[in-house]
Amino acid sequence: MLKHYFVTALRNFWRFRVTTTVNVVGLALGLVCFIATYVVLDGLLKSDTHYAKSARIYAMTQEIWTTTSERMVPAFPQVAPPTAKYLKTDFPSLEAVARAFSMGALAAASDDRKLNVFVAAVDPAFLRIFDMPFVGGDSSAALVAPHSVVLTQSAARRLFGTASAVGRHVILQNRVEATVTGVLGPLSEPSHMGDTERAALRFDALIPMDLVPSIQTKSVLAFPTDPESEIWGNDSFFTYVLLPADGSVTGQQFLRGLETFGARHVPKEQLYSVFGAVPISHVALSTLQALFGGGSVSITTGVFLLDALILAIACLNYANLAVAIATTRAKEIGMRKVLGASRLHLIGQHVMEAGLLGLAALLVVIIGVALSIAPLNHSLGIHLTAWSFANPTLWLLVVLLLASVCIIGGAFPAIVLSRVRPVQALRAGSIRAGPRFVPTLLVGIQFAAASFLLVVALLMVNQNQVLQRTGSTDGRDPVVVITNDTGQLRVDFDTLRTELLSDPSIKSVSATVRAPWESGGWHFMLRRNDAVTASPITTIIDQVSYDFFPTFDIKLLAGRTFDREHGDDYNIATLYGPAPKAPHVILDRSLARQLGWTNPNDAVGKIIYDWAPPSTSSHAHALQVIGVVENGYPRLIGPNTDSNLYLLSANDARVPAIRVARNDIKNALAHIEAVWERLAPKAPLGRQFTDELFGQAYETFARVSNVLAGLACFAFVIALMGLFGMAMHVTSRRRREIGIRKTLGASASRVVFMLLRDFARPVVWANIIAWPLAFLAVRVYLNLFVERAPLSAWPFVVSLVVTVLIAWLSVGGQALRAAAVKPGQVLHLE
Numbered sequence: 142m143l144k145h146y147f148v149t150a151l152r153n154f155w156r157f158r159v160t161t162t163v164n165v166v167g168l169a170l171g172l173v174c175f176i177a178t179y180v181v182l183d184g185l186l187k188s189d190t191h192y193a194k195s196a197r198i199y200a201m202t203q204e205i206w207t208t209t210s211e212r213m214v215p216a217f218p219q220v221a222p223p224t225a226k227y228l229k230t231d232f233p234s235l236e237a238v239a240r241a242f243s244m245g246a247l248a249a250a251s252d253d254r255k256l257n258v259f260v261a262a263v264d265p266a267f268l269r270i271f272d273m274p275f276v277g278g279d280s281s282a283a284l285v286a287p288h289s290v291v292l293t294q295s296a297a298r299r300l301f302g303t304a305s306a307v308g309r310h311v312i313l314q315n316r317v318e319a320t321v322t323g324v325l326g327p328l329s330e331p332s333h334m335g336d337t338e339r340a341a342l343r344f345d346a347l348i349p350m351d352l353v354p355s356i357q358t359k360s361v362l363a364f365p366t367d368p369e370s371e372i373w374g375n376d377s378f379f380t381y382v383l384l385p386a387d388g389s390v391t392g393q394q395f396l397r398g399l400e401t402f403g404a405r406h407v408p409k410e411q412l413y414s415v416f417g418a419v420p421i422s423h424v425a426l427s428t429l430q431a432l433f434g435g436g437s438v439s440i441t442t443g444v445f446l447l448d449a450l451i452l453a454i455a456c457l458n459y460a461n462l463a464v465a466i467a468t469t470r471a472k473e474i475g476m477r478k479v480l481g482a483s484r485l486h487l488i489g490q491h492v493m494e495a496g497l498l499g500l501a502a503l504l505v506v507i508i509g510v511a512l513s514i515a516p517l518n519h520s521l522g523i524h525l526t527a528w529s530f531a532n533p534t535l536w537l538l539v540v541l542l543l544a545s546v547c548i549i550g551g552a553f554p555a556i557v558l559s560r561v562r563p564v565q566a567l568r569a570g571s572i573r574a575g576p577r578f579v580p581t582l583l584v585g586i587q588f589a590a591a592s593f594l595l596v597v598a599l600l601m602v603n604q605n606q607v608l609q610r611t612g613s614t615d616g617r618d619p620v621v622v623i624t625n626d627t628g629q630l631r632v633d634f635d636t637l638r639t640e641l642l643s644d645p646s647i648k649s650v651s652a653t654v655r656a657p658w659e660s661g662g663w664h665f666m667l668r669r670n671d672a673v674t675a676s677p678i679t680t681i682i683d684q685v686s687y688d689f690f691p692t693f694d695i696k697l698l699a700g701r702t703f704d705r706e707h708g709d710d711y712n713i714a715t716l717y718g719p720a721p722k723a724p725h726v727i728l729d730r731s732l733a734r735q736l737g738w739t740n741p742n743d744a745v746g747k748i749i750y751d752w753a754p755p756s757t758s759s760h761a762h763a764l765q766v767i768g769v770v771e772n773g774y775p776r777l778i779g780p781n782t783d784s785n786l787y788l789l790s791a792n793d794a795r796v797p798a799i800r801v802a803r804n805d806i807k808n809a810l811a812h813i814e815a816v817w818e819r820l821a822p823k824a825p826l827g828r829q830f831t832d833e834l835f836g837q838a839y840e841t842f843a844r845v846s847n848v849l850a851g852l853a854c855f856a857f858v859i860a861l862m863g864l865f866g867m868a869m870h871v872t873s874r875r876r877r878e879i880g881i882r883k884t885l886g887a888s889a890s891r892v893v894f895m896l897l898r899d900f901a902r903p904v905v906w907a908n909i910i911a912w913p914l915a916f917l918a919v920r921v922y923l924n925l926f927v928e929r930a931p932l933s934a935w936p937f938v939v940s941l942v943v944t945v946l947i948a949w950l951s952v953g954g955q956a957l958r959a960a961a962v963k964p965g966q967v968l969h970l971e
Contacts, residue, residue: 164459165505166505168502169509171451171458171855172509173513174452174852175448175449176510179532179535180532181523185426188331188426190421194270194272195422197385198382199420200382200419200420200423201382202219202427203224205664218341218428219242219377219378219380221372221373221375221378222368222370225238231398231405232382232398234385234389236385236386239267239269241379242261243342243344244261244262247313247346247626248823250311250823251300251309251311254301255825256299258296259343260344260345262347262348263284263347267284273325274325276294277324282322283322284322284347284348287352289348290321291321292325294324294327296346307323309321314824315821319348330524331425333424333428341425357629373406373407373408374663382395392420403416448852453590454586454590454859456546459546496547499543514526588908588944589907591907591944592911592912593911593914595853597853597918597919601845604923607929608777608842609839611928619800619831620692621801621829622657622831623796623826623828625821626795628795629795630821634686634794634797637650646802646806646808646809646812647799647801649688650798651687651691652685652791653684653686653798654685654796656834657834657835658777658838659838660776664682666679667732667764668749668750669736670750678784680735680782680784680785681776683774684790684793685703685789686791686794693800694800696773697768697770698730698741699741699768700745700746700766700768710789711788723765724788726764726786727768727769727770728769728787729770729771729774730769730771730772732784732785742769744766745768748764748766749764750763751764783928783929799813813826901948904944904945905945907944912937
C-alpha cells in the first residue's frame with residue numbers, strides 16, 4: 142500500500158510539476174528567511190556572552206527628557222560621568238563598577254614608529270569585570286598606575302614590530318608618556334567592543350581614567366569628556382556594573398532600585414533623566430535600538446514581526462496552492478471512489494504526498510540556507526559560517542513547522558473532497574474545497590503584506606537617496622577633515638590655518654568640535670521668550686570656528702556669519718555664567734521656522750533664550766541671533782531634532798576641515814601633509830574626505846535598507862506564487878461558468894477582462910489596507926534624520942500599479958487559457 146501511495150504521489154507531482162515546484166519553493170523561501178533572521182538576531186543577542194562573568198554584567202542606560210512626557214534622547218547604553226560614583230553609594234553590595242569611553246584616534250609614537258590608534262579610557266575595575274585575553278602583562282595590575290597603557294596585539298606589532306611590548310614606552314598625543322603594562326590578544330566576537338570599525342567601544346589601546354586630564358586640555362576637559370564632570374546631560378560614558386556572585390542583588394532588584402536613581406541625584410536645574418540597565422549581551426542591540434529612535438517596539442520584535450509576516454505569506458501560499466491542486470483533482474478522487482477507494486485511502490494518499498513535499502521543502506531549505514550565507518555576510522557586514530546555523534532547537538522547530546503546514550495543507554482538502562459523492566466529483570466545476578472566498582482572502586492577505594513592504598522599501602530607498610545627495614560632493618570642491626585633535630597635540634590652529642592657506646589649492650579652513658557626519662550632538666533647549674511657561678524647542682548646538690559656512694558650502698540666508706570684528710567668539714562656558722553681553726548665535730532655516738520666523742530676515746537681531754525646567758529657579762540665558770543659514774550641517778541623525786544652532790567657539794573647535802580645489806586635489810593633499818609634518822612631526826596625520834566619513838555613518842542605514850528590500854522581494858515572490866495558485870483555482874472552478882457565458886455570446890476578450898478584473902480586486906483592496914500601516918512605519922523612520930525625504934504619494938501609487946500589473950501578468954496566461962475554452966468541452970456533462 143505504501144509503495145502504491147509513493148508511486149501515485151510521484152505521478153501526481155509530475156502531472157502538477159509546475160505548481161508542485163512553486164509550492165515547495167515558496168514554502169522553502171519563507172523558512173529560509175525565518176532561519177536567517179533567527180540566526181542573525183540570535184548572534185546579536187549573544188554579544189559578549191563569552192566573558193566568564195557575563196551573566197552578572199549589566200550596562201547602564203540613560204534617557205534624557207525635557208519633561209516627564211517628552212523624551213529628547215533615547216536610552217543609549219551610555220550614561221553621564223557621575224553615574225558610577227552614585228552607583229557605588231546607592232548599591233554598596235555591587236562587586237564592581239567601571240566606566241569606559243572612547244577618546245577616538247590619538248597619535249601614538251614609539252622610538253621609531255608613529256601611528257594613530259583608537260584609545261578608550263577605563264576605570265581600573267574594568268579589567269575585573271571583563272576577563273580580557275592578556276597575552277602579556279598582569280591583568281590585575283595593568284591599569285593601576287596612572288601612566289600605563291594596554292595595547293592590542295595588532296597595535297603592539299605596528300608600534301614595536303615583533304619585539305615584546307610590555308615595559309616599552311609610548312608617547313600619546315605628542316606629549317604624554319605611558320608604559321605598556323599589558324598586551325591583549327584578539328577579542329572574541331560578537332562583541333560591542335574591540336578594534337573593529339563596527340565596535341561601539343572601539344579601541345587599540347586602553348588607558349586608565351586618571352590619565353585623561355593629562356591628555357585633554359582644560360577647555361575641552363570642561364565638556365564633554367571630563368570624568369569628574371557633574372553634567373548629567375553628557376551621556377557618553379559606558380558604565381558597567383558587576384552584580385555580586387552570591388546573588389544578594391539580582392538583576393531585577395538592581396533594575397527596581399534604578400527607578401528613582403535619577404530623581405535622587407540629577408539636580409532639578411538639569412534635564413530629567415531616566416536610568417536603566419541592560420544585560421551585557423544586549424548592549425549591541427540596545428545601541429542599534431537607540432540609534433533608530435528607541436521606539437516602543439524593539440528591533441528584535443520588529444524584525445521578527447516582519448519575518449513572521451513573510452513566513453505567514455509562505456504558509457498561506459502553500460494552503461492556497463494545496464486547495465487549487467486538490468480542486469483540480471476532484472475528478473480523480475471521484476473516479477477512485479467509484480473504483481472502491483475508501484475515505485481513509487484517499488486521506489492516506491494525500492498525507493503521503495504532503496510528507497514527500499515536506500521532505501523536498503526541507504532539502505530546498507538546507508540548500509537555500511547554504512546559499513544565503515555569503516549574501517548575508519556581504520549585506521550585513523557579519524561573519525556567519527555553516528556552523529552558525531547548527532542549532533538543533535531551530536531545526537527541530539523548522540521540521541515541526543514544515544510537518545504541520547504540509548500535513549494540514551494536504552489533509553484538509555483531502556478530508557473535504559473525500560466526503561464528496563462521486564457523481565458530484567465527476568462534474569467539472571461543481572465542487573470546491575472550502576468556502577469560495579477563502580482563496581481570494583488568502584491572496585489578499587499576501588498582497589497586503591507585500592504592498593506594505595514595498596511602500597516602506599521605496600520610501601526608505603528614497604530617503605537613502607536624499608542622504609546620498611546630501612553627503613555627496615560631486616561637482617563641488619571636496620572637504621578634507623583632519624581627525625587629529627589639534628588642541629591635544631598643541632598644534633596652534635591659527636598657525637595651521639595660515640600655513641594651509643598659503644597654497645592656492647586650499648580654498649578655506651575651519652574647524653568643528655565633532656567630526657562631520659557623526660550621529661548625535663549636544664542637545665540644547667530654546668524658547669522664543671523668557672517666560673518660564675514657554676514651550677521648549679529642542680535643537681543641537683554646534684560649536685564651530687571662523688569660515689565654517691563657506692568651508693561646508695552652507696548658504697547664508699539673512700544677517701551675517703561669524704567674524705572677528707564683532708567679537709563673536711565665546712567659550713561654551715559663557716552660556717552657564719555671567720556674560721558681558723548675549724552670545725551671538727546663528728540659526729539654520731529649520732530652527733528659525735520652529736521659533737516662528739518663516740522669513741529668515743525677521744530672526745536677525747532678535748533675542749532668544751535657553752530653557753530650564755519650570756520647577757527650578759534658574760534664570761534664562763539670552764542669546765542674540767546674528768544670522769540665519771540654510772539647512773545642511775553634516776549630520777545624519779539628531780536624534781529627535783532636525784535643526785541646528787551655531788555658536789562660535791574657536792578655542793573648542795579642534796577638528797580642522799579644509800576645502801580643497803577639486804581640480805588640484807593631489808597637490809592639496811601633499812601640501813596638507815607637508816604642513817602637518819612641520820607642525821606635528823611625531824603625530825601621524827589622520828585625514829579623511831567628508832565623503833568617506835559620510836559612507837561610514839551611512840553604512841548602518843544602507844544595511845537596513847538592503848534587509849527591507851530583501852524582505853520585500855521575498856514577499857513579492859511568494860505572493861506571486863499565491864496569486865498563481867489562485868488563478869489556477871479560480872479558472873478551474875469557473876470553467877463551467879465561462880462555457881455558459883460564451884454560449885450566451887460573451888467574447889474571449891470580455892472573459893479575459895472579467896477574470897483580470899476579478900483577480901485585481903483583492904490586490905487593490907490589499908494595497909488600500911496596507912497603506913495606513915506603511916505610512917505610520919515610514920513616518921517613524923524618516924523622523925530619525927536631519928535631512929528627510931518628502932512623504933509623497935508616489936510610492937503608494939507605484940505599489941498599487943506594480944502589484945496590479947504583476948497580478949495581471951502572473952494570471953494572464955491562466956486567463957487566456959480559460960477564455961479559449963470551448964463551451965462544448967465543459968457543458969457536455971449537463
